[in-house]
Amino acid sequence: MARPRQQDARREHLIGAARAAIIQRGLGATRVRDVADQAGVATGTVTYYFRELDELFDLVFAQAVNRFCTERENDAASRADPREQLAAVLRSGLPTGPDDELCCLLYEFSPQARRRPGDARLRKQLYERQVALYERILVAGAETGAFVPRSPPAEIAANLVALEDAYGYHVIAQTSMSRAGAEAHLFGYAALATADTLLAP
Structure with a gap:
């Protein structure tokens, strides 16, 4: 399990990836896969830290x-x-x-x-x-x-x-x-x- 600081860093990285995905694709078209691609991680990593995309x-x-x-x-x-x-x-x-x-x-x-x-x-x-x-x-x-x-x-x-x-x-x-x-x-x-x-x- 990642340490708290690592978890915080990964969450911030995913938030930044979500920002980039929304700018690129538009809010209505952004999906978990888009955030994962921007972050360079698997989709499971996104859903591990954020169960719902709306939370992100x-x-x-x-x-x-x-x-x-x-x-x-x-x-x-x-x-x-x-x-x-x-x-x-x-x-x-x-x-x-x-x-x-x-x-x-x-x-x-x-x-x-x-x-x-x-x-x-x-x-x-x-x-x-x-x-x-x-x-x-x-x-x-x-x-x-x-x-x-x-x-x-x-x-x-x-x-x-x-x-x-x-x-x-x-x-x-x-x-x-x-x-x-x-x-x-x-x-x-x-x-x-x-x-x-x-x-x-």
């Missing part, structure tokens, strides 16, 4: 949640000025470019939410945490006078997350929006919504 998919999604929720929450908490908090969170809400793997994975999971209840639940949790983060920053900024929200903070927060999702898709798909253009538009809306002329990319 949940862990892949959890990595995206960590980046777009936990890391952003910690980044915001490390700053005292609401304006600095908002700017940092706005910047980290977009893909770094078309090859941003975690963002590509999120866009693979989203269309499946209608068919897969587990994906819908995870996507809902991700959305609600992102909105809650923005709302906390906006409320804090309003209390200090840094922001003068022109709509309810919850509404502005929901719009910011929606814009992240929409612009992020164009960055990944390389259609009509570059990363720089998406960031400029996102900051532009935030500045208008908060009446903060100092907020800038």
